Amino acid sequence: MxxxxxxxxxxxxxxxxxxxxxxxxxxxxxxxxxxxxxxxxxxxxxxxxxxxxxxxxxxxxxxxxxxxxxxxxxxxxxxxxxxxxxxxxxxxxxxxxxxxxxxxxxxxxxxxxxxxxxxxxxxxxxxxxLDPAFIAPTSPPLQLRGTVVEIALAEQATGAMRTVDHARALANRGLESDRYAAKAGTFTPASETSRGYDLTLIEAEVIDSLMLPEGRCIGYAEARRNIVTRGIDLNALVGRRFQVGTVECLGQRLCEPCSHLERLTTKGTLRELIHRGGLRVDVLSDGELKIGDVVQTID
The missing domain is CATH 3.90.70 (Cathepsin B; Chain A)
Known part of the structure; x- marks a missing residue:
């Protein structure tokens, strides 16, 4: 827009x-x-x-x-x-x-x-x-690489996010002690077959660049995503397999903002994060994640 x-x-x-x-x-x-x-x-x-x-x-x-x-x-x-x-x-x-x-x-x-x-x-x-036909990219995908700069969890759907140095990823569930791994998130689907609810990522560069009314800002954890990255284009990971440390993941779709996020943060967040709100991810393998881990494509 x-x-x-x-x-x-x-x-x-x-x-x-x-x-x-x-x-x-x-x-x-x-x-x-x-x-x-x-x-x-x-x-x-x-x-x-x-x-x-x-x-x-x-x-x-x-x-x-x-x-x-x-x-x-x-x-x-x-x-x-x-x-x-x-x-x-x-x-x-x-x-x-x-x-x-x-x-x-x-x-x-x-x-x-x-x-x-x-x-x-x-x-x-x-x-x-008028024509919803999807045109697949013809050029080979780029190899992308970044790092984890923050990890955040919330035990309840609207509870405060707390930052941690490391977390355990559980395949097909999410991060241990997070509301989505416990199937208790605000948007946790009723169907077990729904994808893209295990893990969320967002770019530190996006949060750093937010231009909110009256000079307001939000901290990394306030964006309510589990992992904050730096140096990698998360939008480019939709449909791609990648690793966070040793944990294998699949990018499902963009994690677009909503009025719920604006209510929990500050005025202007919804509009500023359109198409920049991060990535929804499936966790494909168990493993430990920690700050400083490399995020890199593997396909």
């Missing part, structure tokens, strides 16, 4: 301008290139659907927006539902994360970071590509 302010053309309804800004942000398109029809939101959405189709994308209406949940971006219209609802009572925002939170609010910036569950979501839309 990119930062987009509310356009100033008052001939266009404010709700339409705000929604256009959200579309521009999520598609990373200059706002001057996104149509801003002088129409109410339903008319504008019809216009944008044609514009997006020419770019290989679509705007899908959510049947139950108030309970919608997925780990990507989506657009929401906030406001009291009902036959007497008007555009003057509505606000368009961009949501992200599971659970979702507001990451862009051109009409009302005070909504940034608010959880979707706390807000009156009246309408919802997902912007999606």
């Amino acid at each position: 990119i930062e987009v302010d509310l356009p100033e053309d008052e001939a266009v309804p404010e709700l339409t301008r705000s929604f256009a800004a959200c579309v521009a942000s999520v598609t990373e398109t200059p706002i001057t290139e996104v149509p801003q029809p002088r129409a109410d939101l339903p008319g504008a959405i019809s216009h944008w659907r044609g514009w997006l189709a020419g770019r290989g994308a679509g705007l899908v209406t959510l049947a139950q927006p108030s309970s919608f949940n997925w780990p990507g971006y989506w657009l929401a219209v906030l406001g009291a539902p009902g036959p007497n609802a008007t555009a003057d009572d509505a606000t368009a925002v961009l949501m992200f994360g599971t659970p979702a939170g507001v990451v862009l609010s051109p009409q009302n910036p005070t909504l940034l970071g608010r959880a979707a569950a706390e807000l009156p979501v009246r309408e919802g839309y997902v912007l999606s590509g």
Whole structure:
């Protein structure tokens, strides 16, 4: 996403301008290139659907927006539902994360970071590509290498993270004494076949670079990931086998931020960590991890 302010053309309804800004942000398109029809939101959405189709994308209406949940971006219209609802009572925002939170609010910036569950979501839309075919990389993968700079555990789902010098990794479970190894994490799945919940990693460089409101910062452990690394691109480990010390792991997917993390840390964390929140990992072998261990690809 990119930062987009509310356009100033008052001939266009404010709700339409705000929604256009959200579309521009999520598609990373200059706002001057996104149509801003002088129409109410339903008319504008019809216009944008044609514009997006020419770019290989679509705007899908959510049947139950108030309970919608997925780990990507989506657009929401906030406001009291009902036959007497008007555009003057509505606000368009961009949501992200599971659970979702507001990451862009051109009409009302005070909504940034608010959880979707706390807000009156009246309408919802997902912007999606028309062809979901996955294109695999054709170039050979790079060999990557970094180091462990911190290890953190929490025994309970929302409990404080405590740092340790070493920890024991358990295959298909996680780190001993951590809530996910005990199947007690906030996002621990009900199904034993779900993958990517054993271990989480995040880059120290990302935490060091966070630009939070009023100069706030968070410590490495406050990011609520188990292992903090330095010198390795964790996003590049999705789908790859690698070792942390002698422990073999498989990168499953990005560990995207959510409104739950923002609630446990500080305002702005959700937005700052989009696509930089680290990596969700399966642990494939038992072993000991310690600070200073090498993190390196093995495939």
